[in-house]
Amino acid sequence: MSEQAEKKYAAYICTGCGIGDRLDAGELEQTASRDGRMNVVKQHEMLCSQDGVQMIRNDIDKEGVNHAVIVGCSRRAKVEAFAFNDIAMTRCNIREGVIWARPDTEEAKETTQEMANDYIRMSCAEIKQMNKPSPSGQQGRNPNVLVVGGGITGMTAAIEAAEAGYSVHLVEKSSALGGHVARLHKRVPFKAAPVGTPNSPDANLPMPEDTGIGDIIAAVEGNDNIKVYLNSTVTKTSGAPGRFSVDISTESGDTITENIGSIVQATGFKLYDPENLPEFNYAGSPDIITNLELEELANAAGDGPIKRPSDGKEVTSVLFVQDVGQNSSDEGRLPYDSGIGDLVSIKQALYFKHHNGDGCDATICYDNLRTPGAPGEDFYRSGQRNGVIFTKSEVKEVVPGDSITVKMHDKILDEDAEVKVDLVVLDLGMVPNSGPDPYAANEALEGMSDEDRAEELEAQEAHAADETSVKVESILNLDYRQGTDLPHLKHGFTDSHFICFPYETRRTGIYAAGPVRRPMDMKQAMDDATGAAMKAIQEIENAAQGRAAHPRVGDLSYPTFRKEGCTQCKRCTVECPFGAIDEDEERYPQYNEARCRRCGTCMGACPVRVISFENYSVNTVGAQIKECDIPEEWDEKPRILVLACENDAYPALDQAAISGEEISPWARVIPVRCLGSTSLSWVTDALNNGFDGIIMMGCKRGDDYQCHFVRGSTMAAERMAKVGDTLETLNLEPERVVVHEVAITDIERAPALIKEMEETIEKVGLSPFKF
Amino acid sequence: MSELNKAMIEQYRNSFLSEVEANVEEGEWVKMCMQCGVCSGSCPLGKHWAHPPQEIFMMIRAGKREEVLTSDSMWMCTSCYNCIVRCPRQLPITHIMHGLATYAKKLGLTPKNQPTAKFAEIFWNNMMKKGRVNELKLGLSLYFKDGFGPGIKEALRNKDLGMKMMKAKRMAAGEFFGGHGVKDVSGLQKMIKKAQELEDARMKKFDEPEASQDG
Numbered sequence: 001m002s003e004q005a006e007k008k009y010a011a012y013i014c015t016g017c018g019i020g021d022r023l024d025a026g027e028l029e030q031t032a033s034r035d036g037r038m039n040v041v042k043q044h045e046m047l048c049s050q051d052g053v054q055m056i057r058n059d060i061d062k063e064g065v066n067h068a069v070i071v072g073c074s075r076r077a078k079v080e081a082f083a084f085n086d087i088a089m090t091r092c093n094i095r096e097g098v099i100w101a102r103p104d105t106e107e108a109k110e111t112t113q114e115m116a117n118d119y120i121r122m123s124c125a126e127i128k129q130m131n132k133p134s135p136s137g138q139q140g141r142n143p144n145v146l147v148v149g150g151g152i153t154g155m156t157a158a159i160e161a162a163e164a165g166y167s168v169h170l171v172e173k174s175s176a177l178g179g180h181v182a183r184l185h186k187r188v189p190f191k192a193a194p195v196g197t198p199n200s201p202d203a204n205l206p207m208p209e210d211t212g213i214g215d216i217i218a219a220v221e222g223n224d225n226i227k228v229y230l231n232s233t234v235t236k237t238s239g240a241p242g243r244f245s246v247d248i249s250t251e252s253g254d255t256i257t258e259n260i261g262s263i264v265q266a267t268g269f270k271l272y273d274p275e276n277l278p279e280f281n282y283a284g285s286p287d288i289i290t291n292l293e294l295e296e297l298a299n300a301a302g303d304g305p306i307k308r309p310s311d312g313k314e315v316t317s318v319l320f321v322q323d324v325g326q327n328s329s330d331e332g333r334l335p336y337d338s339g340i341g342d343l344v345s346i347k348q349a350l351y352f353k354h355h356n357g358d359g360c361d362a363t364i365c366y367d368n369l370r371t372p373g374a375p376g377e378d379f380y381r382s383g384q385r386n387g388v389i390f391t392k393s394e395v396k397e398v399v400p401g402d403s404i405t406v407k408m409h410d411k412i413l414d415e416d417a418e419v420k421v422d423l424v425v426l427d428l429g430m431v432p433n434s435g436p437d438p439y440a441a442n443e444a445l446e447g448m449s450d451e452d453r454a455e456e457l458e459a460q461e462a463h464a465a466d467e468t469s470v471k472v473e474s475i476l477n478l479d480y481r482q483g484t485d486l487p488h489l490k491h492g493f494t495d496s497h498f499i500c501f502p503y504e505t506r507r508t509g510i511y512a513a514g515p516v517r518r519p520m521d522m523k524q525a526m527d528d529a530t531g532a533a534m535k536a537i538q539e540i541e542n543a544a545q546g547r548a549a550h551p552r553v554g555d556l557s558y559p560t561f562r563k564e565g566c567t568q569c570k571r572c573t574v575e576c577p578f579g580a581i582d583e584d585e586e587r588y589p590q591y592n593e594a595r596c597r598r599c600g601t602c603m604g605a606c607p608v609r610v611i612s613f614e615n616y617s618v619n620t621v622g623a624q625i626k627e628c629d630i631p632e633e634w635d636e637k638p639r640i641l642v643l644a645c646e647n648d649a650y651p652a653l654d655q656a657a658i659s660g661e662e663i664s665p666w667a668r669v670i671p672v673r674c675l676g677s678t679s680l681s682w683v684t685d686a687l688n689n690g691f692d693g694i695i696m697m698g699c700k701r702g703d704d705y706q707c708h709f710v711r712g713s714t715m716a717a718e719r720m721a722k723v724g725d726t727l728e729t730l731n732l733e734p735e736r737v738v739v740h741e742v743a744i745t746d747i748e749r750a751p752a753l754i755k756e757m758e759e760t761i762e763k764v765g766l767s768p769f770k771f
Numbered sequence: 772m773s774e775l776n777k778a779m780i781e782q783y784r785n786s787f788l789s790e791v792e793a794n795v796e797e798g799e800w801v802k803m804c805m806q807c808g809v810c811s812g813s814c815p816l817g818k819h820w821a822h823p824p825q826e827i828f829m830m831i832r833a834g835k836r837e838e839v840l841t842s843d844s845m846w847m848c849t850s851c852y853n854c855i856v857r858c859p860r861q862l863p864i865t866h867i868m869h870g871l872a873t874y875a876k877k878l879g880l881t882p883k884n885q886p887t888a889k890f891a892e893i894f895w896n897n898m899m900k901k902g903r904v905n906e907l908k909l910g911l912s913l914y915f916k917d918g919f920g921p922g923i924k925e926a927l928r929n930k931d932l933g934m935k936m937m938k939a940k941r942m943a944a945g946e947f948f949g950g951h952g953v954k955d956v957s958g959l960q961k962m963i964k965k966a967q968e969l970e971d972a973r974m975k976k977f978d979e980p981e982a983s984q985d986g
């Protein structure tokens with residue numbers, strides 16, 4: 001809003017949903033106007049109705065109301081009805097937060113009313129600190145998508161984006177499009193057998209299909225919206241979504257600079273190196289081959305039988321060893337399973353049944369047979385139907401020779417066996433083609449003793465200095481302060497959460513798709529590519545309007561810092577989970593709006609508290625803490641401050657109230673964007689104000705984190721580890737401040753944690769800071 | 772497992788599986804088993820057998836020809852159909868069990884003195900005589916299957932039951948002499964003989980040592 005416009009504050013109190021029956025609405029109104037000093041205070045019997053919404057709309061349009069508190073249900077309810085984006089607005093939760101959280105009894109009446117009054121006071125204080133968010137205008141609409149990787153994933157993403165009207169720059173490192181799929185003989189079928197297909201041994205079941213890669217390559221090459229760069233790499237990426245500047249080094253040695261809106265990284269995978277697995281003797285015989293090499297053998301066979309590499313003899317028996325070097329806890333092997341190897345081996349076993357005839361035996365030695373995807377089970381049956389032998393077994397050793405001997409242990413019959421075959425195929429795992437992890441060095445240090453830390457640092461430096469050591473090549477060459485490439489999630493995969501946020505990485509506007517983010521097959525990769533293309537498009541449009549991307553989609557606020565106060569400590573640039581902040585020439589933080597997810601972690605990190613959003617700041621929360629009414633000590637009414645993550649803990653508390661769980665009448669819950677945005681000063685302020693206990697509820701952190709902002713809750717926990725000093729200076733008991741991991745499903749546990757604090761306070765006594 | 776089979780049969784190859792497919796009733800279903808173990812878990816008797824159904828099917832795929840065909844496990848199946856009802860792959864397990872038993876019998880691999888096998892034989896011979904089962908003679912031959920002494924003991928033990936059956940006209944003492952039969956016994960016998968010839972001709976030969984060697 002413009003500086004000159006007069007601020008006009010209004011509070012709208014809903015008396016529907018039983019609020020009017022349980023609470024004294026007149027008193028609420030009084031609280032809003034007298035304590036909250038609102039210019040306009042109105043009641044409505046059903047604020048979310050058309051009539052109620054219209055009442056507010058009229059006040060905004062005709063009466064100049066530009067700051068509003070909606071007093072009624074939780075901010076998680078009726079979001080569409082109360083979408084007043086042209087003003088500063090907050091929600092005061094007295095439905096889930098108060099009347100539904102408290103029993104409807106005579107004894108509870110007084111404390112319930114106090115709770116509601118308090119929440120109104122707090123929201124009125126908050127709105128005074130808020131401004132209408134407006135985007136920075138740092139970037140405009142740029143309809144160009146950069147796709148890195150010309151395999152099936154990259155090509156599919158390119159086609160999807162191009163067909164939606166965006167122009168695509170497709171960069172491929174090698175000399176041809178197609179990637180691994182171009183090397184395949186056939187693909188795993190895309191469709192399951194028709195519904196109703198019987199279970200009999202002669203049912204018509206799906207068989208390997210042509211890959212169709214030629215058509216896809218032709219579609220890419222023939223699309224005017226797609227520009228293909230072969231033999232090319234990305235040598236520099238700077239800027240932010242909507243205004244990326246990307247250098248592409250091309251075949252001819254030239255560098256072309258393109259302006260890009262958003263990026264899809266589809267750099268695929270490579271096979272795990274079989275030389276690392278001595279027991280399978282890959283190097284020992286040309287007849288022990290990888291699953292990709294078999295594709296080439298099948299291609300070479302033409303219409304005739306597949307022949308073995310050593311002597312060209314027609315293969316009469318082949319054995320597939322599943323999961324080699326996968327699911328292993330041994331150093332240097334893959335701790336995960338690519339999950340699709342069984343489908344691949346069934347497909348390849350069927351090559352032999354087709355090319356070499358039913359007389360050719362094909363045996364698959366699996367441990368856990370997994371056939372994901374819609375046609376998976378039917379394809380398994382298809383393999384069985386065609387006489388592929390499946391045996392749950394552990395292959396111990398593959399011994400080269402004229403025929404290859406496979407020593408294995410049958411896990412069903414629990415006995416050892418030796419099988420002699422012409423050809424052995426190793427099902428190798430998929431290793432992602434990720435760039436170097438910007439956080440690898442830091443993460444290696446986590447949880448180490450000081451001594452080990454020093455040693456590790458030394459080793460890292462030595463490795464970096466050693467010119468002969470293998471270094472992972474950068475893919476995006478991001479010109480970001482926090483590293484050149486996308487952070488890894490686990491095992492080197494470029495992702496930010498395997499389940500919750502597909503395609504999202506920890507760099508806004510850059511999406512990962514295909515096997516670079518988790519192992520997957522062709523069909524999954526194509527679906528993935530479509531999803532990532534959608535994300536890329538969405539981000540182009542969001543960035544154009546200055547709107548945030550996932551998870552605060554549409555948020556127009558963004559953080560700024562007060563330069564005069566900044567000490568250049570760099571905490572914000574380091575702690576931002578999304579690498580949104582660079583440094584300018586004067587070494588001040590440089591915010592990139594479109595890279596920011598609006599989590600507020602930087603705000604919580606800043607020791608001098610100079611970072612704020614228009615509608616969320618140290619002051620918006622600080623004011624609520626200050627305005628909460630602290631009863632005198634002799635009233636014996638403790639106050640517990642709950643700072644609850646608005647993504648998980650806050651809805652858990654809402655849900656608790658909805659399900660009839662009681663929440664302590666002493667609790668005052670303030671939602672925070674992420675626990676990572678929590679400022680230590682809120683804790684200090686609350687303690688000084690006379691709060692008896694403080695509970696911080698954030699998401700699960702660590703490897704299987706649930707934090708919507710990936711590292712926010714981790715950063716908060718680290719920061720809060722220092723809260724002990726504050727407590728010590730104030731001479732307060734350490735148990736007064738606790739941090740809990742709360743999941744959205746913790747609907748019984750969340751209120752119980754507050755109850756626990758109530759008991760703690762009973763034990764240690766009320767805070768001496770009540771004046 | 773005999774030394775011969777250990778050396779000859781190719782394990783985890785299609786040799787024995789193909790034989791079962793060709794010669795065992797419903798044998799073509801064996802390859803469709805997904806080794807879930809539901810049948811073995813559902814079988815009221817399986818845990819007392821050397822090899823419950825799931826294991827038998829895996830042994831077939833592993834090429835354990837002799838072990839499977841000389842096993843008495845499939846003879847123990849009571850046709851309760853628990854397994855069939857539960858098999859997620861809808862294998863006709865009961866029928867395969869009986870098919871394997873029949874095939875083993877045909878090859879002469881049935882374990883000596885396997886009681887179910889013995890009973891089946893007695894039943895068959897009894898029926899083939901007249902084209903009708905003679906309960907009295909069937910009962911008696913069953914009692915005396917292990918010799919005269921044990922037969923008398925067994926008959927005495929069951930005498931009350933026998934008397935009741937006679938009273939209820941479920942069994943007639945006169946049956947001991949000749950007994951009832953179908954009209955054209957020799958016609959029936961010819962028909963069965965022809966059917967057996969046809970079936971034998973259809974059987975693929977797998978039981979010669981050479982055939983076992985390369986499947």
Ligand code: SF4
Pocket residue numbers: 559575576577578579580581595596597598599600601602603
């Ligand atoms: S920490 Fe969060 S709010 Fe701050 S710049 Fe990074 S993404 Fe944006």
Ligand code: SF4
Pocket residue numbers: 561565566567568569570571572573589605606607608609610611
């Ligand atoms: S954390 Fe605060 S003081 Fe430190 S660099 Fe960032 S804005 Fe400046």
Ligand code: SF4
Pocket residue numbers: 803804805806807808809810811824825828857858859860861862864
């Ligand atoms: S239940 Fe069916 S599929 Fe499962 S092990 Fe038995 S026969 Fe095989």
Ligand code: SF4
Pocket residue numbers: 810813814815816817824847848849850851852853854855864865868
């Ligand atoms: S039918 Fe035979 S094999 Fe199947 S459960 Fe019954 S006894 Fe066991």
